Amino acid sequence: MDAGCSLSSSITGKDVRLLKEKYPGVPVVSYVNTSAEVKAETDVCCTSANAVKIVKSLGVKRVIFLPDDYLAKYVASQTDVEIISWKGICIVHDQFNKKEIDDIRKNNPGIKIIAHPECPPDVIEASDFAGSTSGMIKYVKDNQPKKVMMVTECSMSDNIQIENPNVDFVKPCNMCPHMKKITLPKILDCLENETGEIIMDKETIEKARISVERMAAIGR
Ligand code: SF4
Missing domain, CATH: 3.40.50.10800 (NadA-like)
Incomplete structure:
Protein backbone atom coordinates (compact mmCIF):
# COMPACT_ATOMS: atom_id res chain seq x y z
CA MET A 1 0.00 0.00 0.00
CA ASP A 2 2.91 2.41 0.48
CA ALA A 3 4.25 2.02 -3.09
CA GLY A 4 4.34 5.56 -4.44
CA CYS A 5 5.94 7.51 -7.27
CA SER A 6 8.14 10.61 -7.09
CA LEU A 7 6.13 12.19 -9.92
CA SER A 8 2.80 11.58 -8.25
CA SER A 9 3.98 12.88 -4.87
CA SER A 10 5.45 16.06 -6.41
CA ILE A 11 2.07 17.76 -6.86
CA THR A 12 -1.32 18.07 -5.13
CA GLY A 13 -4.78 19.08 -6.27
CA LYS A 14 -4.29 22.41 -4.49
CA ASP A 15 -1.10 23.05 -6.51
CA VAL A 16 -3.07 22.51 -9.73
CA ARG A 17 -5.85 24.85 -8.57
CA LEU A 18 -3.25 27.58 -7.87
CA LEU A 19 -1.72 27.07 -11.34
CA LYS A 20 -5.16 27.38 -12.93
CA GLU A 21 -5.70 30.65 -11.03
CA LYS A 22 -2.34 31.92 -12.27
CA TYR A 23 -2.99 30.88 -15.89
CA PRO A 24 -6.76 31.20 -16.36
CA GLY A 25 -8.18 29.38 -19.38
CA VAL A 26 -4.97 27.43 -20.09
CA PRO A 27 -5.81 23.71 -20.36
CA VAL A 28 -4.16 21.25 -17.97
CA VAL A 29 -2.61 18.02 -19.26
CA SER A 30 -1.43 15.58 -16.57
CA TYR A 31 0.66 12.48 -16.87
CA VAL A 32 -1.07 9.30 -15.64
CA ASN A 33 1.45 9.07 -12.79
CA THR A 34 -0.61 11.49 -10.70
CA SER A 35 -3.12 11.14 -7.89
CA ALA A 36 -6.87 11.02 -8.51
CA GLU A 37 -7.05 14.42 -6.80
CA VAL A 38 -4.72 15.90 -9.46
CA LYS A 39 -6.56 14.11 -12.27
CA ALA A 40 -9.80 15.65 -10.97
CA GLU A 41 -8.30 19.12 -11.63
CA THR A 42 -7.00 18.05 -15.05
CA ASP A 43 -8.59 18.56 -18.48
CA VAL A 44 -7.00 15.54 -20.09
CA CYS A 45 -4.47 12.90 -18.98
CA CYS A 46 -1.61 11.50 -21.07
CA THR A 47 0.99 8.76 -21.07
CA SER A 48 4.56 9.08 -22.34
CA ALA A 49 3.35 7.39 -25.57
CA ASN A 50 0.60 9.88 -26.39
CA ALA A 51 1.77 13.08 -24.62
CA VAL A 52 2.72 14.86 -27.87
CA LYS A 53 -0.50 13.81 -29.60
CA ILE A 54 -2.68 14.88 -26.67
CA VAL A 55 -1.05 18.33 -26.42
CA LYS A 56 -1.30 18.89 -30.20
CA SER A 57 -4.93 17.71 -30.22
CA LEU A 58 -5.96 20.61 -27.97
CA GLY A 59 -5.18 23.11 -30.76
CA VAL A 60 -4.10 25.86 -28.32
CA LYS A 61 -0.98 27.99 -27.98
CA ARG A 62 -0.31 27.30 -24.28
CA VAL A 63 -0.72 24.21 -22.13
CA ILE A 64 -0.01 23.50 -18.45
CA PHE A 65 1.78 20.12 -18.52
CA LEU A 66 2.19 18.23 -15.21
CA PRO A 67 4.10 17.02 -13.29
CA ASP A 68 7.23 15.76 -15.12
CA ASP A 69 9.47 18.68 -16.04
CA TYR A 70 11.62 16.56 -18.39
CA LEU A 71 8.65 15.07 -20.22
CA ALA A 72 7.26 18.62 -20.51
CA LYS A 73 10.53 19.76 -22.11
CA TYR A 74 10.43 16.79 -24.49
CA VAL A 75 6.83 17.64 -25.52
CA ALA A 76 7.85 21.29 -26.02
CA SER A 77 10.66 20.14 -28.33
CA GLN A 78 8.19 18.16 -30.46
CA THR A 79 5.45 20.83 -30.78
CA ASP A 80 4.96 24.59 -31.30
CA VAL A 81 2.94 24.79 -28.09
CA GLU A 82 4.22 26.86 -25.17
CA ILE A 83 4.47 24.50 -22.21
CA ILE A 84 4.08 25.62 -18.60
CA SER A 85 5.66 22.82 -16.58
CA TRP A 86 6.01 21.66 -12.97
CA LYS A 87 9.22 20.69 -11.21
CA GLY A 88 8.39 16.99 -10.79
CA ILE A 89 10.95 14.35 -11.74
CA CYS A 90 11.06 10.57 -11.91
CA ILE A 91 13.78 9.53 -9.43
CA VAL A 92 14.82 6.69 -11.74
CA PRO A 177 12.07 1.39 -5.18
CA HIS A 178 8.33 1.93 -5.52
CA MET A 179 7.68 -0.48 -8.38
CA LYS A 180 9.74 -3.17 -6.65
CA LYS A 181 7.28 -3.11 -3.74
CA ILE A 182 4.59 -4.51 -6.03
CA THR A 183 4.99 -8.28 -6.29
CA LEU A 184 2.93 -11.10 -7.77
CA PRO A 185 2.10 -12.64 -4.33
CA LYS A 186 0.83 -9.24 -3.17
CA ILE A 187 -1.32 -8.86 -6.30
CA LEU A 188 -2.69 -12.38 -5.76
CA ASP A 189 -3.51 -11.52 -2.15
CA CYS A 190 -5.23 -8.35 -3.30
CA LEU A 191 -7.35 -10.25 -5.84
CA GLU A 192 -8.17 -13.27 -3.67
CA ASN A 193 -8.70 -11.53 -0.34
CA GLU A 194 -9.63 -8.04 -1.52
CA THR A 195 -6.86 -6.47 0.56
CA GLY A 196 -5.53 -2.96 0.00
CA GLU A 197 -8.86 -1.36 -0.87
CA ILE A 198 -8.58 2.32 -1.76
CA ILE A 199 -11.52 4.46 -0.69
CA MET A 200 -12.12 7.78 -2.45
CA ASP A 201 -14.98 10.24 -2.44
CA LYS A 202 -17.43 10.00 -5.32
CA GLU A 203 -16.85 13.52 -6.62
CA THR A 204 -13.09 12.98 -7.01
CA ILE A 205 -13.67 9.65 -8.75
CA GLU A 206 -16.13 11.16 -11.23
CA LYS A 207 -14.01 14.25 -12.00
CA ALA A 208 -10.83 12.18 -12.37
CA ARG A 209 -12.61 9.72 -14.65
CA ILE A 210 -13.42 12.49 -17.15
CA SER A 211 -9.75 13.41 -17.72
CA VAL A 212 -8.83 9.73 -18.23
CA GLU A 213 -11.76 9.12 -20.58
CA ARG A 214 -10.84 12.17 -22.66
CA MET A 215 -7.35 10.72 -23.08
CA ALA A 216 -8.79 7.36 -24.14
CA ALA A 217 -11.03 9.09 -26.69
CA ILE A 218 -8.03 10.85 -28.28
CA GLY A 219 -6.12 7.56 -28.25
CA ARG A 220 -2.48 6.91 -29.02
S1 SF4 B 1 10.00 4.62 -12.33
FE1 SF4 B 1 9.70 6.82 -11.95
S2 SF4 B 1 7.69 7.25 -12.88
FE2 SF4 B 1 7.82 5.01 -12.59
S3 SF4 B 1 6.89 4.63 -10.54
FE3 SF4 B 1 9.12 4.83 -10.26
S4 SF4 B 1 9.39 7.01 -9.70
FE4 SF4 B 1 7.37 6.83 -10.66
Missing part, protein backbone atom coordinates in the same frame (compact mmCIF):
# COMPACT_ATOMS: atom_id res chain seq x y z
CA HIS A 93 15.25 8.63 -14.99
CA ASP A 94 16.75 11.66 -13.25
CA GLN A 95 19.76 9.55 -12.20
CA PHE A 96 21.02 9.17 -15.77
CA ASN A 97 23.53 11.72 -17.02
CA LYS A 98 25.23 12.55 -20.31
CA LYS A 99 28.67 11.40 -19.15
CA GLU A 100 27.30 7.93 -18.37
CA ILE A 101 25.76 7.75 -21.85
CA ASP A 102 28.99 8.94 -23.50
CA ASP A 103 31.08 6.42 -21.50
CA ILE A 104 28.79 3.52 -22.41
CA ARG A 105 28.94 4.52 -26.08
CA LYS A 106 32.75 4.72 -25.93
CA ASN A 107 33.03 1.29 -24.30
CA ASN A 108 30.49 -0.37 -26.61
CA PRO A 109 31.20 0.61 -30.23
CA GLY A 110 28.08 0.40 -32.43
CA ILE A 111 25.65 0.32 -29.50
CA LYS A 112 22.21 1.90 -29.96
CA ILE A 113 21.11 3.98 -26.99
CA ILE A 114 17.39 4.59 -26.58
CA ALA A 115 16.02 6.87 -23.90
CA HIS A 116 12.68 7.40 -22.21
CA PRO A 117 11.40 11.02 -22.45
CA GLU A 118 11.35 11.23 -18.64
CA CYS A 119 15.19 11.49 -18.88
CA PRO A 120 17.01 14.85 -18.65
CA PRO A 121 17.16 16.69 -22.03
CA ASP A 122 20.95 16.27 -22.48
CA VAL A 123 20.57 12.49 -22.01
CA ILE A 124 17.86 12.40 -24.70
CA GLU A 125 20.07 14.46 -26.98
CA ALA A 126 23.01 12.07 -26.49
CA SER A 127 20.80 9.08 -27.35
CA ASP A 128 19.98 7.57 -30.76
CA PHE A 129 16.24 7.49 -30.15
CA ALA A 130 13.75 8.75 -27.58
CA GLY A 131 10.40 7.10 -27.06
CA SER A 132 7.82 5.92 -24.59
CA THR A 133 7.95 2.48 -23.00
CA SER A 134 6.01 0.99 -25.92
CA GLY A 135 8.06 3.07 -28.41
CA MET A 136 11.31 1.67 -26.98
CA ILE A 137 10.03 -1.90 -27.21
CA LYS A 138 8.98 -1.33 -30.83
CA TYR A 139 12.39 0.18 -31.68
CA VAL A 140 14.21 -2.93 -30.43
CA LYS A 141 11.74 -5.29 -32.12
CA ASP A 142 11.87 -3.50 -35.49
CA ASN A 143 15.58 -2.66 -35.63
CA GLN A 144 17.10 -5.69 -33.84
CA PRO A 145 20.31 -3.82 -32.94
CA LYS A 146 23.28 -6.06 -32.02
CA LYS A 147 23.72 -4.20 -28.77
CA VAL A 148 21.32 -1.81 -27.06
CA MET A 149 21.03 0.22 -23.88
CA MET A 150 17.57 1.22 -22.70
CA VAL A 151 17.84 4.34 -20.60
CA THR A 152 14.97 3.62 -18.24
CA GLU A 153 13.96 1.48 -15.23
CA CYS A 154 16.07 -1.68 -15.36
CA SER A 155 13.24 -4.23 -15.32
CA MET A 156 12.29 -3.05 -18.82
CA SER A 157 15.35 -4.69 -20.42
CA ASP A 158 14.74 -7.92 -18.48
CA ASN A 159 11.14 -8.00 -19.70
CA ILE A 160 11.88 -7.59 -23.39
CA GLN A 161 15.13 -9.59 -23.54
CA ILE A 162 13.18 -12.86 -23.78
CA GLU A 163 11.41 -11.70 -26.95
CA ASN A 164 14.63 -10.43 -28.54
CA PRO A 165 17.21 -13.22 -27.96
CA ASN A 166 19.63 -11.87 -30.60
CA VAL A 167 19.94 -8.47 -28.97
CA ASP A 168 22.64 -7.89 -26.37
CA PHE A 169 21.27 -5.59 -23.64
CA VAL A 170 23.64 -3.35 -21.69
CA LYS A 171 21.86 -2.65 -18.42
CA PRO A 172 22.76 0.46 -16.45
CA CYS A 173 20.11 -0.60 -13.96
CA ASN A 174 18.48 2.20 -12.03
CA MET A 175 15.78 0.51 -10.05
CA CYS A 176 12.50 2.06 -8.92
